[in-house]
Structures are given as C-alpha cells and as structure tokens.
Amino acid sequence: MLVALLAVVIGATVFLGMGAVYYDIPRQMGREFRSYGANLVLVSSGGNSVLSLDDAKRAIALLPADKLVGASPFRFETMYYNRQGVTVVGADFTAVKKTSPYWQIQGEWPQKDDEILIGTDIAEHTRLYAGSFVTLDIVPPKGRKISKELRISGVVRTGGAEDGFVIMPMSGLEGIMGVPGTANVVEISIAASGEELSRFIEVLQAESQGITPRLVKRIAASETTVLSRLQVLVYLVTGIVLFLTMICVGTTMMTVVMERRGEIGLKKAIGAGNKVIIAEFMGESTILAFAGWLLGIISGYFFAQIVSMSVFSRGVEMPFVLVLLALVASFVVTLLASLIPVSMSTDVEPALVLRGE
Amino acid sequence: MNILKLNDVSMVYGSVRALQNVSFAVRPGEWVAIMGASGSGKTTMMNIVGCMNKATHGSVVLDGENLSRLNAGDLTAIRRDKIGLIFQQFYLISYLTAVENVMIAQYYHSVVDEKEAMQALERVGLAPRAKHLPHQLSGGEQQRLCIARALINYPRLILADEPTGNLDKANQNTVMDIFHQLHREGSTIIVVTHSPEVAAHAQRVLSLEFGRLVKDAPTQRLCA
Numbered sequence: 115m116l117v118a119l120l121a122v123v124i125g126a127t128v129f130l131g132m133g134a135v136y137y138d139i140p141r142q143m144g145r146e147f148r149s150y151g152a153n154l155v156l157v158s159s160g161g162n163s164v165l166s167l168d169d170a171k172r173a174i175a176l177l178p179a180d181k182l183v184g185a186s187p188f189r190f191e192t193m194y195y196n197r198q199g200v201t202v203v204g205a206d207f208t209a210v211k212k213t214s215p216y217w218q219i220q221g222e223w224p225q226k227d228d229e230i231l232i233g234t235d236i237a238e239h240t241r242l243y244a245g246s247f248v249t250l251d252i253v254p255p256k257g258r259k260i261s262k263e264l265r266i267s268g269v270v271r272t273g274g275a276e277d278g279f280v281i282m283p284m285s286g287l288e289g290i291m292g293v294p295g296t297a298n299v300v301e302i303s304i305a306a307s308g309e310e311l312s313r314f315i316e317v318l319q320a321e322s323q324g325i326t327p328r329l330v331k332r333i334a335a336s337e338t339t340v341l342s343r344l345q346v347l348v349y350l351v352t353g354i355v356l357f358l359t360m361i362c363v364g365t366t367m368m369t370v371v372m373e374r375r376g377e378i379g380l381k382k383a384i385g386a387g388n389k390v391i392i393a394e395f396m397g398e399s400t401i402l403a404f405a406g407w408l409l410g411i412i413s414g415y416f417f418a419q420i421v422s423m424s425v426f427s428r429g430v431e432m433p434f435v436l437v438l439l440a441l442v443a444s445f446v447v448t449l450l451a452s453l454i455p456v457s458m459s460t461d462v463e464p465a466l467v468l469r470g471e
Numbered sequence: 472m473n474i475l476k477l478n479d480v481s482m483v484y485g486s487v488r489a490l491q492n493v494s495f496a497v498r499p500g501e502w503v504a505i506m507g508a509s510g511s512g513k514t515t516m517m518n519i520v521g522c523m524n525k526a527t528h529g530s531v532v533l534d535g536e537n538l539s540r541l542n543a544g545d546l547t548a549i550r551r552d553k554i555g556l557i558f559q560q561f562y563l564i565s566y567l568t569a570v571e572n573v574m575i576a577q578y579y580h581s582v583v584d585e586k587e588a589m590q591a592l593e594r595v596g597l598a599p600r601a602k603h604l605p606h607q608l609s610g611g612e613q614q615r616l617c618i619a620r621a622l623i624n625y626p627r628l629i630l631a632d633e634p635t636g637n638l639d640k641a642n643q644n645t646v647m648d649i650f651h652q653l654h655r656e657g658s659t660i661i662v663v664t665h666s667p668e669v670a671a672h673a674q675r676v677l678s679l680e681f682g683r684l685v686k687d688a689p690t691q692r693l694c695a
C-alpha cells in the first residue's frame with residue numbers, strides 16, 4: 115500500500131506542480147516575451163498621420179494597469195545631415211526602456227533635449243560615435259530652415275529600423291518642430307496574448323476615438339504559438355504521469371487483493387457480502403487518494419516552485435481551484451485504478467478458507 | 472423437527488463424485504461428528520452444510536430454509552445469521568486485536584458491541600488477552616478466539632472443521648471442554664474430524680468413505 119500511496123503522491127505532485135506552471139505560463143512567458151518588444155501599436159485613424167497623445171493616454175487607461183508593461187510614443191520627422199535626409203525619431207526614453215528593453219546602447223541614454231542617439235548603421239556610415247557633435251538642418255512646418263547642433267550621447271543597436279534612425283527626446287523634437295502632444299505611433303507592451311490580447315483590441319476599437327489599435331502580429335503570433343505548445347506539453351506530461359499513477363495503483367491494489375484472498379474468503383465465510391467487501395476496498399482506496407492528495411499538496415507546491423524557478427527564475431502561485439482539481443484527480447485515478455482489482459475480490463470463494471488455501 | 476436435513480445429496484466436480492447420495496438429519500441441540508479419511512468428502516460436506524457450496528443433486532434444509540433454492544447472496548445471509556464457523560487454521564485477521572476479531576463478525580451481522588464481544592471472550596477464558604494481536608496468542612488461545620467469534624452472533628448451528636487439528640493435548644482438552652459447555656447450553660454442533668478421540672465426545676458419529684455415508688451411530692460419551 116505504501117507503493118500505491120507513493121504513486122498517488124507523485125501523481126498529485128506532478129498534477130499540482132505542472133498545473134500551477136500551466137496556469138502561470140501565460141503570465142511568466144508574457145513577461146519573457148515583453149523583452150522582445152511591443153505587441154500592440156496605436157496609430158491615428160481617419161487618414162491623419164499623427165495622433166493626439168491625450169487620446170492615446172485615454173485609450174491606454176482602458177487597459178488593465180497590472181498587465182501594462184509600458185507605452186512608448188514615437189514621432190517621426192525628416193532632417194538633413196550634409197544635405198542628406200535622415201529620419202529623426204522623438205521618443206520617451208523612460209518608456210522605451212520598458213517597451214523595448216532589447217535596445218543596446220553604446221554610450222549613454224540622452225539626458226538632455228539636445229542629446230541624441232544615432233543608429234549603428236548611421237554611425238558606421240558617417241563614422242560618428244558617442245560624444246561627437248552633429249549639426250542637423252531642419253525645416254520646421256512653419257518657419258525658415260534652421261541648423262541645430264546636437265551631442266551624440268550613444269549609438270543604438272536594435273537589429274531593426276532604429277539602426278538607421280536618429281533618436282532624440284520627444285521634448286527636444288517638439289521644441290524644434292513645434293506641434294507638441296502628438297505622435298505618429300504609440301507602441302504598447304502588455305502582458306497578454308491570444309484571445310486576451312484580441313479582447314483588449316476590441317475594447318480599444320470600441321471605446322477610443324481617433325485611435326486605431328493594431329496587433330504586432332510577429333510578436334503576438336509567435337507568443338501564442340509558443341504558449342499553446344508549452345501548454346500542450348504540460349497536458350501531455352501530466353496526462354502520462356496520471357496514467358502511470360493509475361497503472362501503479364492498479365497493480366498494487368491487485369497485489370493487495372491477491373495477498374488478502376484468505377482474509378477476503380474468511381470475511382465472506384463469516385457473512386460479509388460482495389458489496390461489503392467492495393466497499394471496504396474502495397474505502398481503503400478513498401483513504402489512499404485522500405492521503406496522497408494531502409501529501410501531494412505539500413510536495414506539489416515545492417515541485418512547482420522548483421520548476422518555475424528553474425525555467426522562469428520566478429516563483430509561482432498555487433491557485434486554490436487547482437488544489438481542488440488535484441483532489442478530484444486523485445480520487446478519480448485511484449478509484450478507477452481500483453475497480454478491476456476490487457472486482458476480483460468478488461471472485462474469491464469463502465470455501466477456500468476451509469480448503470486451507 | 473430437525474435443524475438440518477440432507478436428503479440424497481450428491482456433489483460432482485467434473486468426473487469426480489465427492490459426495491454420493493448422502494442423507495442424514497441433525498436435531499436441535501445435538502452434537503454430531505463427521506469422520507472420514509482424506510478424500511472421503513468431509514470438507515465437501517462442510518462446504519455444503521456451511522452454505523459455501525451448493526450440492527449438485529439433492530436437498531439441504533437448514534433451519535427450515537432449502538439451501539438448494541437460494542442464490543449466493545441468500546447463502547451469505549444464512550452463513551451470517553445461522554452458522555458459526557470454526558476452522559482448523561483459525562483464520563484470524565492478523566492486524567486486528569482479539570476483541571476486534573470477534574467484533575468483525577458482529578459488524579457483518581448487525582451492529583458492533585464491544586461489551587458483548589468481551590463477554591464472548593470471557594466465555595472462552597480470553598478476556599485478559601482481549602487487546603492482544605493473534606500472533607501474540609498461543610495456538611489454543613487462537614482457537615478459543617475463533618470459537619468466540621463463531622459464537623458472537625448466537626448461531627443456530629456451530630460447524631467446526633478439525634478444531635483441534637493444530638493443538639496439543641492440553642489445548643485440545645480446553646477446546647473440547649468449551650464444546651461440552653456449549654452443548655450443555657443447547658447449541659447444535661457439527662464437528663468434522665479424522666480423530667476418533669475428538670469424535671468420541673459427540674453424541675453421534677457419521678462416517679464417510681469415498682463420498683458415501685457408511686455409518687451413522689451413537690457414540691459412548693467420554694466426557695460428561
């Protein structure tokens with residue numbers, strides 16, 4: 115019976131451990147995926163090239179604060195360096211650090227309005243580097259061409275389009291170009307995927323004005339795919355372990371019934387009916403399932419922590435509903451496994467005790 | 472009126488005829504010994520009278536119930552309510568104490584009553600050993616415990632299969648004394664034995680040979 119108890123404990127442990135990880139995978143992996151950039155962007159609707167940052171803030175307020183990792187507005191303008199056009203991006207660097215933590219900066223992040231980052235492609239092409247000064251020619255929407263000397267605080271490498279941009283603080287760009295409080299795009303990083311992310315988009319579409327939310331499909335789709343595959347893996351592992359638990363409990367119970375044939379025969383000889391014998395064994399199975407579940411809660415909690423710390427470097431919560439589901443699973447597996455062995459007990463004849471078998 | 476009546480009972484296992492056309496009756500309060508060598512049909516007779524097997528031919532009437540017409544569930548009820556079984560090898564449950572081994576028979580019969588179980592142990596002189604496990608008891612004590620378990624539900628018939636087969640002389644005498652006490656109190660006893668000495672305690676001896684009842688005669692009582 116100790117073997118059967120151990121099997122149920124292991125089954126409950128794996129069920130609880132993998133179940134806790136299963137419940138937590140979207141949260142854990144969502145945070146991991148957030149390091150790969152935004153998964154949602156806001157752009158202007160109705161043919162405008164720019165959107166109001168106030169509208170964007172109102173839209174962002176519709177999203178759950180506990181899931182919002184960051185929201186970073188970007189404004190694109192064209193300036194000239196040595197008469198060659200270059201795209202200058204206004205950005206909120208505090209927000210960029212949250213939405214795009216993968217940006218690699220050689221040098222420092224800009225601290226002042228007249229400090230800039232240049233993309234690594236531009237740096238290679240112009241042989242400029244962190245600490246250099248550069249003069250950009252600007253033609254504001256209203257007014258005459260002006261020149262502005264800016265200090266390069268760092269060179270940015272993202273592996274994306276930013277490598278070909280000049281990036282400066284949003285306030286600095288607004289000071290040069292005027293028209294404050296606007297952006298061409300707002301990148302949002304939110305800890306959600308799949309259907310949940312689609313629901314957020316529906317909410318934004320329905321309740322925000324002048325804003326069109328768009329999914330960053332490259333990120334969102336791969337996130338959904340990885341999550342669903344991980345969850346299938348958890349299903350498979352848990353299912354296989356529960357199946358093995360069932361086999362182990364079944365064979366142990368079969369051995370128990372065989373070893374106790376004499377006792378079963380005696381009980382029948384002194385008046386126990388088949389129903390009583392079955393009820394006694396099922397009662398033992400019930401105690402087995404309950405004890406296995408109780409011990410499994412403790413070991414399952416630690417197992418979940420170990421798995422989560424090893425894979426995600428974070429702890430994991432144990433939802434109460436999972437503990438209840440583990441109770442149900444322990445009972446179902448143990449009682450199902452006991453059905454065949456216990457039914458064998460009805461075949462034991464009381465006469466065998468008189469034959470001395 | 473007889474408490475047990477076998478009429479032309481036969482038992483066939485494949486081509487083996489374990490019992491052939493056996494007929495006899497036992498009156499209430501009678502002590503009967505069934506004797507015979509190995510293979511004579513003693514155990515088969517015990518199984519049939521103890522409601523653990525059904526005869527392939529003939530009728531067995533126990534306390535007014537025709538066992539031939541009953542199903543397995545009904546036979547279990549008869550065993551529970553009307554028969555007290557005593558085995559040569561005791562068959563006690565190893566993880567239960569002496570008093571619990573008696574109470575388990577109560578449990579299957581009706582309700583558990585520890586006080587009554589203790590009285591049954593007192594009756595066989597085992598009250599001081601009530602909390603001992605079977606392996607802590609001697610062979611004679613284990614057989615007395617088996618008797619206490621058989622008596623606890625006030626059976627109409629006590630069936631004993633070689634009750635002294637595993638006992639020394641002193642314990643054999645103790646057990647037989649208990650049987651005499653039960654007999655004096657009016658219990659009906661059937662003892663299956665190969666020992667003439669044990670059979671001599673009974674009022675009547677039935678002798679079996681090759682499945683046939685060859686002798687049904689009163690004995691001279693050795694002990695009063």
